[in-house]
Amino acid sequence: MFWTVLARIDGETITxxxxxxxxxxxxxxxxxxxxxxxxxxxxxxQAAAMLMRFAEA
Incomplete structure (x- = not known):
């Protein structure tokens, strides 16, 4: 679910x-x-690490 939230924030359509x-x-x-x-x-x-990678991308 965490990946889905990040992907949607990034503008991806995940349905x-x-x-x-x-x-x-x-x-x-x-x-x-x-x-x-x-x-x-x-x-x-793990959540913090993924958030950092997301922010740096």
Whole structure:
């Protein structure tokens, strides 16, 4: 879900039945995340790291 929020802030259209895969692919392509553990919880440190990468992109 975190990837989806960041992708939508970035202007991406993430909809449909495969929204999770679309957001995951966006995050990997954008260098925000490595895309692993899509169904897992994220830590505060992981969220902060992704936010920093997003802000720097």
């Amino acid at each position: 449909g039945d495969n929204w999770k895969t679309l957001a995951q692919n966006w995050a990997v392509f954008s260098g925000i995340s490595d895309g692993r553990n899509a169904d897992g919880l994220i830590t505060r440190a």
